[in-house]
Amino acid sequence: xxxxxxxxxxxxxSAAACRDADDDDVFSSDEVNAVDxxxxxxxxxxxxxxxxxxxxxxKENNLTKNKTISDINxxxxxxxxxxxxxxxxxxEKNLTxxxxxxxxxxxxxxxxxxxxxxxxxxxxxxxKYKLSSGQQYNERIDYMSFRMQEDIILVQGKDxxxxxxxxxxxxxxxxxxxxxxxxxxxxKFNPDGEFTIVFNDHLFHKGYIxxxxxxxxxxxxxxxxxxWPYIKEQN
Amino acid sequence: xxxxxxYAIGIACFIVMSIWIYHTCFTPRVKYVDVPKxxxxxxxxxxxxxxxKKTEAIRKRVLDSLSFKLQIMAKQLKxxxxxxxxxxEFDFRREDFFKRRDQIxxxxxxxxxxxDKQILEQMSQYIMDYGKKNNCDLILGADGNxxxxxxxxxxxxxxxxxxxxxxKYKGIE
Numbered sequence: 410x411x412x413x414x415x416x417x418x419x420x421x422x423s424a425a426a427c428r429d430a431d432d433d434d435v436f437s438s439d440e441v442n443a444v445d446x447x448x449x450x451x452x453x454x455x456x457x458x459x460x461x462x463x464x465x466x467x468k469e470n471n472l473t474k475n476k477t478i479s480d481i482n483x484x485x486x487x488x489x490x491x492x493x494x495x496x497x498x499x500x501e502k503n504l505t506x507x508x509x510x511x512x513x514x515x516x517x518x519x520x521x522x523x524x525x526x527x528x529x530x531x532x533x534x535x536x537k538y539k540l541s542s543g544q545q546y547n548e549r550i551d552y553m554s555f556r557m558q559e560d561i562i563l564v565q566g567k568d569x570x571x572x573x574x575x576x577x578x579x580x581x582x583x584x585x586x587x588x589x590x591x592x593x594x595x596x597k598f599n600p601d602g603e604f605t606i607v608f609n610d611h612l613f614h615k616g617y618i619x620x621x622x623x624x625x626x627x628x629x630x631x632x633x634x635x636x637w638p639y640i641k642e643q644n
Numbered sequence: 645x646x647x648x649x650x651y652a653i654g655i656a657c658f659i660v661m662s663i664w665i666y667h668t669c670f671t672p673r674v675k676y677v678d679v680p681k682x683x684x685x686x687x688x689x690x691x692x693x694x695x696x697k698k699t700e701a702i703r704k705r706v707l708d709s710l711s712f713k714l715q716i717m718a719k720q721l722k723x724x725x726x727x728x729x730x731x732x733e734f735d736f737r738r739e740d741f742f743k744r745r746d747q748i749x750x751x752x753x754x755x756x757x758x759x760d761k762q763i764l765e766q767m768s769q770y771i772m773d774y775g776k777k778n779n780c781d782l783i784l785g786a787d788g789n790x791x792x793x794x795x796x797x798x799x800x801x802x803x804x805x806x807x808x809x810x811x812k813y814k815g816i817e
Contacts, residue, residue: 477769477773478765478766478769479765479768479769614758614762615762615765615766616688616692616759616762616763616765616766617688617691
């Protein structure tokens with residue numbers, strides 16, 4: 410009889426655990442990513458350039474921020490100057506530290522962001538999404554090319570700042586998203602302090618889309634230990 | 645005697661645990677929100693309310709200015725009631741004032757509706773995000789309209805219902 414009671418209790422306890430286990434599954438993929446990533450998430454970690462680029466792009470590190478409002482996804486990614494130099498130079502085979510530093514210098518003085526808008530369904534050209542007329546398509550292109558930069562501001566304390574550089578990368582229907590590169594002048598705000606980037610959406614009319622960056626978030630980055638894997642091999 | 649007591653305690657534990665497990669495993673996690681309260685407490689609503697007030701005030705100033713000019717003209721007209729040019733200009737301006745006032749009323753209503761739609765869209769999205777993040781099964785909106793703010797996908801029986809209603813319609817069920 411004792412055995413039966415113990416078995417029944419054991420069964421009940423394991424059954425009770427099932428629900429929590431189910432709940433855990435909801436975040437299991439995120440947790441796996443977080444665990445995988447933990448080795449890289451220490452800001453004092455030394456990373457090779459390619460790993461650094463992966464670290465920057467990884468959403469777990471919060472430099473890339475996502476916001477989905479019903480059917481539209483908005484993504485803002487902070488791009489450190491090292492990352493900018495990396496994307497410019499990654500095709501070069503005989504890359505040296507000096508060359509990397511030289512290109513990196515070109516990106517100092519500004520804080521770069523990539524802003525991407527895409528449909529949740531992820532198909533077709535973004536600017537053709539839910540079009541009411543052909544005219545509207547032209548208006549959207551015009552908006553993204555020129556007027557949208559007036560709807561993006563960086564807010565720090567009571568100061569607001571428009572992008573000092575803005576570029577709409579038109580890719581037609583190659584991909585179901587539209588990308589904008591923009592940069593803010595470091596002399597006009599403090600990149601080490603907290604700030605919010607606000608997009609007043611006049612494209613799909615979703616209102617203000619805000620992204621908050623905490624104090625020192627842009628400088629809490631891993632150190633780069635080597636510029637390119639094969640430089641080490643050459644050495 | 646001791647053995648009997650142990651059995652009784654064991655059985656009692658079993659019953660309590662069964663009830664607890666039933667609650668944990670089979671009762672949906674249902675929460676509710678006071679929709680007007682969260683709508684009014686939403687920062688975006690406060691910001692857009694300010695934005696709306698500013699736009700409304702600017703438009704009102706335009707109307708006030710037109711109204712003031714009309715009042716001056718009305719006084720002039722009172723002094724010179726036979727001045728036909730003044731009469732026709734007054735009529736024209738009065739007509740224009742009414743048209744503009746109607747237009748501004750419509751624009752204000754449209755702007756208010758647009759802002760409300762944007763606020764509700766973002767608010768609903770963030771409530772859904774909360775539901776997913778906190779493993780809720782249902783979040784109900786306590787606004788008297790039976791609004792469902794969030795539902796876990798596993799509780800979605802739409803496909804099952806489609807089959808059922810079609811079977812009913814075809815006379816199979």
